[in-house]
Amino acid sequence: DAKTTQPPSMDCAEGRAANLPCNHSTISGNEYVYWYRQIHSQGPQYIIHGLKNNETNEMASLIITEDRKSSTLILPHATLRDTAVYYCIAFNSGGSNYKLTFGKGTLLTVNP
């Protein structure tokens, strides 16, 4: 799976949009971009994933650039409970691939 690069930490004010960047310049055509988050003392939680098109669900939006070399996870109205480590993962879901490899992620701190 392609390597992803994320800033180690970010801050966001409560109620504002949090935009978390991820670079995946070596991503291949059949690799999806997955986002997870891990709130302190909990297991990671799946947020969203996408291949080419922008995606939105009840938790977040995922914007993928046209060349697919980077993406941005958007939390439209961040709350204090969104403080967590956010992981961006390039994952080839085809064939026998199965293993998600987690990097160090971005620690997002939402401030009151």
Added chain:
Amino acid sequence: GAGVSQSPSNKVTEKGKDVELRCDPISGHTALYWYRQSLGQGLEFLIYFQGNSAPDKSGLPSDRFSAERTGGSVSTLTIQRTQQEDSAVYLCASSSQGAIKGGYTFGSGTRLTVV
């Protein structure tokens, strides 16, 4: 059940003792994964099950670690002769092989402390 259940949630054991950690995946999820997370560290893959078979055990740190899965459901991770470096949170996840193959559901983990 509604989610992935792990037990115990906390385990303190003496160095040299054996421990068993249990994972109950989401019903119908064929894939099951064990990870561990040491204090302040990232998630380290341990083993993957597809049904009752473990095609990839490459992440198990030593032969003191073993895991099994029965009935395509419950999995047990066993650590023999525990060492202090085994102290970590052990996380289990399950997934279906359907549309969101990479959409794992994680349990809350078992915090293992070896004293």
